[in-house]
Amino acid sequence: MSTRITEYSVGDLARLSGLTVRTLHHYHAVGLLPPAHVAANGYRVYRRAELERLQEILVYRQAGLPLAAIAEALAGGPDRAARLRRHRQTLVDRARQVSASLATLDRILEQLSGDRIVTDQDLYAPFDPARQQAYEDWLIATYGPEMAEAIAASRAHLATAPDGMAARMAELKTIEADLVAAFTAGHDPAAALARHRDWVAAMWGRDCPPQAYAGLADLYGAHADFVARYEALAPKFSHWLPQVMRDWAARQPG
Amino acid sequence: MSTRITEYSVGDLARLSGLTVRTLHHYHAVGLLPPAHVAANGYRVYRRAELERLQEILVYRQAGLPLAAIAEALAGGPDRAARLRRHRQTLVDRARQVSASLATLDRILEQLSGDRIVTDQDLYAPFDPARQQAYEDWLIATYGPEMAEAIAASRAHLATAPDGMAARMAELKTIEADLVAAFTAGHDPAAALARHRDWVAAMWGRDCPPQAYAGLADLYGAHADFVARYEALAPKFSHWLPQVMRDWAARQPG
DNA sequence: ATGCGGCCTGCCGCCGCGTGAGGGTCAAGC
DNA sequence: GCTTGACCCTCACGCGGCGGCAGGCCGCAT
Incomplete structure (x- = not known):
C-alpha cells in the first residue's frame, strides 16, 4: 500500500473550498497562498499543506480580517491550533462590537422618544462614550436631579442589553x-x-x-x-x- | 427672542460628526447627504435636518451597510424612529453571524484536537452547515456510535469555556x-x-x-x-x- | 498687499476581488 | 493527425468607499 500524495489544480481547490479560481490566483499573487509548485505548463499544483493553510485563511477571512492581517496571523507561531485559539478572542471582541452597536442604536432611539432638547452636537454623542457621559451630565444640569434617575433607569434597561x-x-x-x-x-x-x-x-x-x-x-x-x-x-x-x-x-x- | 437657524460648513460638520471633509464631499456627490444649499461662493451649508439625517446614516454605517443600502433605508418611510427600530433586526442578524463564525472555529479546533482522519474535502466542511452534518455522520459511521457522544461532549466543553x-x-x-x-x-x-x-x-x-x-x-x-x-x-x-x-x-x- | 486657514474640484490610489479578452494545454474521440 | 471542449494561464479594467493631494479661490486679520 503506497502512500499517494494527492495534488489538486486551482479549479479542484476552488471547488473543494468554495472559493473562485480568481481568488486563488489573487492569493498566490499576494503571497498569501503559494501553490506547492508550478508545473512545467504553468499550472498551479496544490497539496495537503496548502489545503490546511487555506482552511485557516478562511477562518480569518470569515471574521473579516484584511489579507495583510491574515498573513500576520499565519506567521504567528508554528502551532496552528494555538493560532486559532488566539484568534477566538478576536471573534469574541467582534461580538462585543455588535453589542455596542445595539447599545448605540438604543441610545439614539431614546433621544428620539424623549421630549428633551437634543443639541446639534449631542446628536453624535452616542457614537462616542466620552461625549455620551458629557451629554448626560448636561441633561442632569439642565433638567434637574430627577434626570439622573431617568438616566439610571434607562441604563439599567441597557445593562441587560447584550453588551451589558x-x-x-x-x-x-x-x-x-x-x-x-x-x-x-x-x-x-x-x-x-x-x-x-x-x-x-x-x-x-x-x-x-x-x-x-x-x-x-x-x-x-x-x-x-x-x-x-x-x-x-x-x-x-x-x-x-x-x-x-x-x-x-x-x-x-x- | 428670535429663532436662529444654525448653519454649518463642511468642516464644522466633519468635526461635529467625527467624519472627514472628504467623506462628506463623497456623500454629497452620491446624493446621500446633500447640503441644505450651496452658497454663492460654492461652499456647502448644512442645517439641522442634514445633521439628523447624518446621525441616521452613521447608525447604518456602523452596522456595515453599503451606501446604496443606506439610501434605501433612509427612503423607507417618513418616521425615523420606525426606520431605526426596523434596522435593529439587522444588528441582531449580525450577532447571529458572529455566533456562527464562533461555531465554525470551534468545529475546526475540534478537528485539530482529535486523532481522527480529516479528509481533504472535510477540511472545509465547517464552513458549510450541510457538509458539517455529513462529516459528523461519516465520523459516527466510521468510528462507531460512541463518537456521537464524543462530539456532543466536545461541543458542550467548548460552549462552557469562558469566552464561549x-x-x-x-x-x-x-x-x-x-x-x-x-x-x-x-x-x-x-x-x-x-x-x-x-x-x-x-x-x-x-x-x-x-x-x-x-x-x-x-x-x-x-x-x-x-x-x-x-x-x-x-x-x-x-x-x-x-x-x-x-x-x-x-x-x-x- | 500678504499670509493663513478654510473652501472648492479633479484625480490618482488602495483593497479584494469579479469579469472578460486573448491565448496555451490536455485528453478524448474521430 | 486533427478537432473539440474543458481546463489552465496572464493581463487589464472595473467596482465601492473613501484617503490624500494638487492647484486654485475665498474670507479675514494684520
Whole structure:
C-alpha cells in the first residue's frame, strides 16, 4: 500500500473550498497562498499543506480580517491550533462590537422618544462614550436631579442589553471562581459572598437584604438549573454554596 | 427672542460628526447627504435636518451597510424612529453571524484536537452547515456510535469555556429579540421557543424535556431575577413569556 | 498687499476581488 | 493527425468607499 500524495489544480481547490479560481490566483499573487509548485505548463499544483493553510485563511477571512492581517496571523507561531485559539478572542471582541452597536442604536432611539432638547452636537454623542457621559451630565444640569434617575433607569434597561449582559456574566464568573476556590481550598468565602450579593442586587435593580439572600440560597439548592450549573463548577459545590450563603446572611445586620 | 437657524460648513460638520471633509464631499456627490444649499461662493451649508439625517446614516454605517443600502433605508418611510427600530433586526442578524463564525472555529479546533482522519474535502466542511452534518455522520459511521457522544461532549466543553459564554449570550439575545417581537406583534412564538429550549438544553449539557421546560417557565415567572430581566425587554413580557412557554411545553410529545 | 486657514474640484490610489479578452494545454474521440 | 471542449494561464479594467493631494479661490486679520 503506497502512500499517494494527492495534488489538486486551482479549479479542484476552488471547488473543494468554495472559493473562485480568481481568488486563488489573487492569493498566490499576494503571497498569501503559494501553490506547492508550478508545473512545467504553468499550472498551479496544490497539496495537503496548502489545503490546511487555506482552511485557516478562511477562518480569518470569515471574521473579516484584511489579507495583510491574515498573513500576520499565519506567521504567528508554528502551532496552528494555538493560532486559532488566539484568534477566538478576536471573534469574541467582534461580538462585543455588535453589542455596542445595539447599545448605540438604543441610545439614539431614546433621544428620539424623549421630549428633551437634543443639541446639534449631542446628536453624535452616542457614537462616542466620552461625549455620551458629557451629554448626560448636561441633561442632569439642565433638567434637574430627577434626570439622573431617568438616566439610571434607562441604563439599567441597557445593562441587560447584550453588551451589558456579557459584562455582568463575566463578573459573575469571577465571583463564582472565587467561591469555588474558597470551597476547594477551605477558605472563608465571606468576601466573595458579599460581592455575589452586590451582583444579585445590581441584577435585580434593587437591594438584596439578608432574608432575600437566604431565600436565594434556598432556590439555588432546590432548583435543577442551578444545581446543574454549580455541580459543573465543582463536585458537591451545589450543596456547599447554599449553606454558606445562608450562614453568611444570618450574620448580616437587619 | 428670535429663532436662529444654525448653519454649518463642511468642516464644522466633519468635526461635529467625527467624519472627514472628504467623506462628506463623497456623500454629497452620491446624493446621500446633500447640503441644505450651496452658497454663492460654492461652499456647502448644512442645517439641522442634514445633521439628523447624518446621525441616521452613521447608525447604518456602523452596522456595515453599503451606501446604496443606506439610501434605501433612509427612503423607507417618513418616521425615523420606525426606520431605526426596523434596522435593529439587522444588528441582531449580525450577532447571529458572529455566533456562527464562533461555531465554525470551534468545529475546526475540534478537528485539530482529535486523532481522527480529516479528509481533504472535510477540511472545509465547517464552513458549510450541510457538509458539517455529513462529516459528523461519516465520523459516527466510521468510528462507531460512541463518537456521537464524543462530539456532543466536545461541543458542550467548548460552549462552557469562558469566552464561549459571550457567544451563548449573544445567541440568547437573538432568541429573546424574536420572542419580544412575537410578543409585541402578536406572532406565534413557537419557533423561537423551540430555539430557546435548545439553548437551555445546550446550557445544561443535557436534554430539556417538556416538563423541565414548563418548570423553567415557573421559575421565570416567580423569580425576581428573571422578572427584572424580562420587564426590561418589554413591559409585561415577564408575564407573557412563562405562559407561552408552558403552553408550548404542553403541546410537545412526551 | 500678504499670509493663513478654510473652501472648492479633479484625480490618482488602495483593497479584494469579479469579469472578460486573448491565448496555451490536455485528453478524448474521430 | 486533427478537432473539440474543458481546463489552465496572464493581463487589464472595473467596482465601492473613501484617503490624500494638487492647484486654485475665498474670507479675514494684520
